Amino acid sequence: MKEASGRSALPMGDGCLRGASVSLSDLERSYGGVAAVAGVSLDIQSGEFLTLLGPSGSGKTTTLMMIAGFQAPSKGDIAIDGVSVVDTPPYRRNIGMVFQNYALFPHLTVAENIAFPLKQRRVPKVERARLVAEALELMHLPGYGGRYPRQLSGGQQQRVAVARALVFKPRLLLMDEPLGALDKQLRENLQLEMRRLHAELGITFIYVTHDQEEALTMSDRIVVMNDGKVAQVGRPEDLYDRPCNRFVASFIGESNFLPAVVRGLENDMVVAECGGVLLRAATSQRLAIGAEITLATRPERLRFAEQLAESDAINRIAVTVTESVFAGERCRYLLKTENGAAMVLKEVSSATVRRRDVGDRVEIAWSVADTIIV
Amino acid sequence: MSAVRFVPSLIVALILLFLALPIVVVFVLSFSSAAYLTFPPPAFGFRWYKAYFGDSDWLDATWLSLWVAAAVVALSTTLGTLAAIGIVRLPRPIRIFTTALVLSPLVVPGIVIAIGVYYAFSRYGLVGSSMGIVLAHTCLAVPFVVTSVSASLAAIDPKLEHAALSLGATPGATLWQVTLPLIRPGVLVGALFAFITSFDEVIIALFLSGSGAVTLPRRMWDDLRFQLNPTIAAVSTLTIILTALLLAIAHLIRRRTEQLKNEKGDA
Amino acid sequence: MSDSSMTPSMRILGGRREWSRWRRDIPWLTPLLLAAPLLLYMAVFYAIPVVSMLLRSLNDPKWSLDHYAALPSDVVFLKVLWITLSTSFIVTLATLMLAYPVALALSRARSTAPLILIVVLLPFWTSVLVRTYAWMVLLGRHGMINEALMALGIIEQPLRLLNTTLATEIAMVHILLPYMILPIANALRQIDPSLALASSGLGATPWGTFRQVTFPLSMPGVAAGMLLVFVLALGFYITPAMVGGSRDITLSMLIAQEVDQLHWGYAATLSTLLLAVALGLVAIAQLLPGVGNTFRTSK
Numbered sequence: 001m002k003e004a005s006g007r008s009a010l011p012m013g014d015g016c017l018r019g020a021s022v023s024l025s026d027l028e029r030s031y032g033g034v035a036a037v038a039g040v041s042l043d044i045q046s047g048e049f050l051t052l053l054g055p056s057g058s059g060k061t062t063t064l065m066m067i068a069g070f071q072a073p074s075k076g077d078i079a080i081d082g083v084s085v086v087d088t089p090p091y092r093r094n095i096g097m098v099f100q101n102y103a104l105f106p107h108l109t110v111a112e113n114i115a116f117p118l119k120q121r122r123v124p125k126v127e128r129a130r131l132v133a134e135a136l137e138l139m140h141l142p143g144y145g146g147r148y149p150r151q152l153s154g155g156q157q158q159r160v161a162v163a164r165a166l167v168f169k170p171r172l173l174l175m176d177e178p179l180g181a182l183d184k185q186l187r188e189n190l191q192l193e194m195r196r197l198h199a200e201l202g203i204t205f206i207y208v209t210h211d212q213e214e215a216l217t218m219s220d221r222i223v224v225m226n227d228g229k230v231a232q233v234g235r236p237e238d239l240y241d242r243p244c245n246r247f248v249a250s251f252i253g254e255s256n257f258l259p260a261v262v263r264g265l266e267n268d269m270v271v272a273e274c275g276g277v278l279l280r281a282a283t284s285q286r287l288a289i290g291a292e293i294t295l296a297t298r299p300e301r302l303r304f305a306e307q308l309a310e311s312d313a314i315n316r317i318a319v320t321v322t323e324s325v326f327a328g329e330r331c332r333y334l335l336k337t338e339n340g341a342a343m344v345l346k347e348v349s350s351a352t353v354r355r356r357d358v359g360d361r362v363e364i365a366w367s368v369a370d371t372i373i374v
Numbered sequence: 375m376s377a378v379r380f381v382p383s384l385i386v387a388l389i390l391l392f393l394a395l396p397i398v399v400v401f402v403l404s405f406s407s408a409a410y411l412t413f414p415p416p417a418f419g420f421r422w423y424k425a426y427f428g429d430s431d432w433l434d435a436t437w438l439s440l441w442v443a444a445a446v447v448a449l450s451t452t453l454g455t456l457a458a459i460g461i462v463r464l465p466r467p468i469r470i471f472t473t474a475l476v477l478s479p480l481v482v483p484g485i486v487i488a489i490g491v492y493y494a495f496s497r498y499g500l501v502g503s504s505m506g507i508v509l510a511h512t513c514l515a516v517p518f519v520v521t522s523v524s525a526s527l528a529a530i531d532p533k534l535e536h537a538a539l540s541l542g543a544t545p546g547a548t549l550w551q552v553t554l555p556l557i558r559p560g561v562l563v564g565a566l567f568a569f570i571t572s573f574d575e576v577i578i579a580l581f582l583s584g585s586g587a588v589t590l591p592r593r594m595w596d597d598l599r600f601q602l603n604p605t606i607a608a609v610s611t612l613t614i615i616l617t618a619l620l621l622a623i624a625h626l627i628r629r630r631t632e633q634l635k636n637e638k639g640d641a
Numbered sequence: 642m643s644d645s646s647m648t649p650s651m652r653i654l655g656g657r658r659e660w661s662r663w664r665r666d667i668p669w670l671t672p673l674l675l676a677a678p679l680l681l682y683m684a685v686f687y688a689i690p691v692v693s694m695l696l697r698s699l700n701d702p703k704w705s706l707d708h709y710a711a712l713p714s715d716v717v718f719l720k721v722l723w724i725t726l727s728t729s730f731i732v733t734l735a736t737l738m739l740a741y742p743v744a745l746a747l748s749r750a751r752s753t754a755p756l757i758l759i760v761v762l763l764p765f766w767t768s769v770l771v772r773t774y775a776w777m778v779l780l781g782r783h784g785m786i787n788e789a790l791m792a793l794g795i796i797e798q799p800l801r802l803l804n805t806t807l808a809t810e811i812a813m814v815h816i817l818l819p820y821m822i823l824p825i826a827n828a829l830r831q832i833d834p835s836l837a838l839a840s841s842g843l844g845a846t847p848w849g850t851f852r853q854v855t856f857p858l859s860m861p862g863v864a865a866g867m868l869l870v871f872v873l874a875l876g877f878y879i880t881p882a883m884v885g886g887s888r889d890i891t892l893s894m895l896i897a898q899e900v901d902q903l904h905w906g907y908a909a910t911l912s913t914l915l916l917a918v919a920l921g922l923v924a925i926a927q928l929l930p931g932v933g934n935t936f937r938t939s940k
Contacts, residue, residue: 383746389742392815394760397772400774456675456676467675487895577878614763
């Protein structure tokens, strides 16, 4: 195939693509003195599925827009495969992007939409048709080439947008809340499809979402963002089991927070007092006796105490049931400790498990390993 | 990223100059001290404004135009507002037909309307009377009222009217106490446009004014046919200023309603 | 039958119930009553006068199609029709070329947009007469343009600019520009900004994005603007009469002349033709996708 000058070649064979690595260093973007993104540094590995997760206004979309080149950083650098792209315009970056509302060109058919990036790269017509057909095939859309975007369902439009972003074989794909407009069932199907694509193509995916469940199911690594900064980076299970601060603990999943005072230290174990009860937690931090800390636990890791044997590896606390909600697969109990702190306990529902009533005074317990200091 | 780079600002500036130049020239010329049209004027003064304010023909024509425009505003705003409220609720075929009829004066060539009303009004004895001009101008002004009010109506949350009805307001009370106050800005803007439409209208006035009802544009037209003296520049400048003032008011009304809407949205 | 002939106000309690039943059965009755005064007014003072005048083309002096049958061999009419159509066509194209850059600037610029809008809207609302007068001043034998050209030494004798076809065309372009700018700017503003980003991200250069995305998507505005300007140009009267050449007679001017001479049948025939072309073009415009509402929002 002829290589157009100044543009990257389009390797046709599958499997010869390696994902791009992306590194952001001290990236900053401010609007009129207000920082939307401040001091973001990240190294994204080749072939990784990385998700930027955060509430709206956390700077995740702004970060993505800077990688794509639609917004220039006020400070800092973006390098793709070690080469700075800050001065490269978006149309020379060779990055695939799927937009929030797909941004399909309404005046072009599906096939013309998908051919668009190929046309820009002066790919010969015959080749173009072949690649478009291939892309339609890849996205399970054969036969839809002649339709206009408005004649497709939301899920089909989404897949056309993905096909268009992938047809020129970019080594990096950016997605900005690509499933946000779809209903739950479709979203779950397409999540699996995205995972499949990622595994099949081996290119780097950077995905933006505010949906923590989506982030947890799809990503190799998640970057939690808050207030324009990176709150925590890690694998989904790390973020869930070891959130490093209160924001991450409450944004990803649900957490119970118990204020406590450090009373003693044993090896890498801390003993803290919460309303007269001693609780243990593992830590590698050096904490001073008397320091005020917050202990966090996940509601589904709590048990009613009679189900567990007494042990050093178990924390226990006495509570009163204040509300009991049946939610199908789970029962959800709102509890109150002796000193008034509210807690939530989730229990898998079963005919063999006794439902607790409001006003019951019970003891609950959870593993020390599931106790986190935030 | 945007195509703006490829449309050199210079070209845009030149086209805007082309748009603005005639008005600027008329404005400057009206302050000329010369007895004839020459640009730039040798010296400046209020000579032509004095000529205008000292000429009872010009003043009579001005008063007549203002009076006619005021009457057109009253008629077209009343009829147009009621009709706009009705039209949006009509079933589709009737709505399309009535909308087409009401808006058609925007696209029917002026000369066709003018000789049509001239033909008919000469039988009713309405030629040469300001009444005839008011009646005909109202037809031209109505589309502006209807479009402006319709736009306001479309912006109303239908839930508000439903709320009023559920709270016990009769349809009439809902119209009077909820709908009309909400569309008042649209009515006012439509009224301003109706005023300008009538005040500037020439072709109908040419046919209907005869000798008894000479409006300002008709007087200007007669003057232009025979002589080109800067009095017309003075008159033109005054009408431009009046138009600009009315447009500024319309703009303020629109902006205020938008602000109110935003404040409500924030709360 | 006796029920339906009585208006609700004629009745007391029982009638009120009748009235509300009517309103339930015919939900558009109240809306129709609201619209009725205007519809009646428009019928009496606008539609019937115009239609009865147009009918003179068929019944003057007796019912026949003679007036229309005579048109194809009417040399004066053919010449006037040609002048009107060609002028409108030239003016429409020139207007489009000048309007597009302004519309683009208007839809893109943030800080200067209000200023541009004022420059576009003030002439828009200034009377046609005043604007035509301004061009008489500018284009006159001792007008600003001749004086400027002579001062620059480009010409020695003043050019004849006023009372030429060119003068008509310049003034008409000036008057009609806003009608082209506003629909195009409107269409440009309605384009989802993410489409340009997507195009750019997919590798299109800024010019490529304009050519392949922005311009095609602005076509509804271009089509609407062109049709509107062409229709309005067809009916021009004041401007060609004042700044045009003595032989540049437009259809509107011919109609006015014939009315002056009380040739109602002929004038009505020409009017019918002019009206048919104008309404036909507007009807076509309504059928174009995305153009439908332009005539409501313009001016």
